[in-house]
Amino acid sequence: MPDEPLVRRHTERAIAVLTLDSPHNRNALSAALIAELTEALDSADADPEVRAVLLTHTGTTFCAGADLKADGVRGGPKLLVALIERIAALAKPVVARADGHVRAGGLGLLAACDIAVAGEAATFAFTEVRLGLAASVASIPVLARADPRAAARYLLTGETFGTAEAVRIGLVTAWDEALDGILAGLRAASPQGLAASKEISTALLRQRIAGTAAGLQEQSARLFASAEAAEGIRAALERRDPPWAC
Template identity: 75%
Template sequence: MTTATPLVRRDADRGIAVLTLDSPHNRNALSAALIAELTGALDEAARDDAVRAVLLTHTGPAFCSGADLKADGFADGPRLLVELVRQIAELPKPVVARADGHVRAGGLGLLAACDISVAGTGATFAFSEVRLGLAPSVASIPVLARADHRAAARWILTGESFDAAEAVRTGLVTAPVEALDAILAGLRASSPQGLAESKRLTTARLRELLEADAPALTAQSARLFASAEAAEGVRALLERRDPPWAL
C-alpha cells in the first residue's frame, strides 16, 4: 500500500510552524485535498504550545493559482475557501505568508487572509476571474479588508498582472521579502497571550466582513461557476486560447 505524497509539508523553525504548499504540478491550486491538509496543519499549529506563529510558503513557481479548475467539483471551492479564510482569521496565532512566485485568483484571497505577508521580486499578482466570466467573490473579502479599495478596483476589474512593489504599495502585501527575518524575530519575542489578543484587534474587520458577506458571496460564486459564460471561459483557459469576448 502506497502513501499519498503530502500536498502541505510541515516543518519547525524555533517556534515557527513552517507550512509549505507542495503541489507544483497544479501551481498549488486550492484543491479540496490541499485545503484539507492545510486546515489540519493549521489546527495542529494552534494546539501546539511550542508554536508562536505560522509561516506559509510554497514550492514551485506559484504561491497559489486559485481554484483547481481541472478538478471535478471545483465549484465547491468558494465554500472551502471561506472556511479556510475564517480559520486563519480566528487562529490564535499569527500567520505569515511568503510569496516568491505567482499569486492568482483565490490565491490572493489566501494571501490576504494571512496576518502578515511578504513577497519576493519574482512574485506577480492577478485577479484572473474577470477574464473567465467569474468574479473574485470570496477572495474579495480578505482582499478588501486589507488593501486600498481604489487600487483593488483596477486590478479586480481588468485582470491585469502587477508586481510585488505595487502589492506592497497598495497594502495587499505587508512588506518585501527582505523584512521576513525581522518579522519572525518580532513574533518570537512576543508572548502567546499578547499575540492572540493583539491578533483579535487586527482581524476584527475581516471577521465582521466574513460574518456579513460570506453567504451571499459564496452563492454568487456558485451561480457564476454554473453559468455558460464561465464554462466557456474556463475551457478557453485550459485550451490556451482567447475566449470569444476578448477583443
C-alpha cells in the same frame, strides 16, 4: 506507496512552517490541499511550542487559485470561505511568503494571512474576471487589507502587477527581506499578547466574513455554473482567448 503530502510541515524555533507542495497544479486550492492546510493550521494552533505560522510554497507559484481541472470545482467557494475563516480565527499569527505567481483565489489566501511578504519573482492577478467569474470569496480578505480604489482596478481588469505595487496598495505587507525581522518580533512576543493583538487586527476581516461570506459564496457558485464561465474556463485550459476578448 502512500500519496505524497500536499502541505509539508516542520517547526523552526517556535515557527510552524507550512509549505504548499502541489506542483502538478501550481498549488491550486483543491479540496485535498485545503483539507491538509486546515489540518496543519489546527495542529499549529494547538501546539504550545508554536508562536506563529509561516505559509510558503515550492515551485514558481504560491497559489493558482481554484483547481479548474478538478471534479466538483463548484464546491471551491465554500471551502475557501472556511479556510479564510480558520486563518482569521487562529489564535496565532499567520505570515505568508510568496516568491512566485499568486492568482485568483490564491490572492484570497494571501490576504487572509496576518502579514504577507513577497519577493522579486512574485506577480499578482485577479484572473477571474477574464473567465466569466469574479473574485467573490477572495475579495473578502482583499478588501479588508488593500486600498479599495486600487483593488477595484485589479478586480475589474485582471491586470498583472508586481510586488512593489502589491506593497503600495497594502495587499502585501513588505518585501521578503523583512521576513527575518518579522519572525524575530513574533518570537519575542508573548502568546497571550499575540492572541489579543490578532483579535484586534482581524476585527475588520471577521466582520466582512460574517456580513458578506454567504452572499459572495452564492454568487461565486452561480457564476461557476454559468455557460459564460464554462466557456471562459474551457478557453483558459485550451490556452486560447475567450470569445469576448477583443
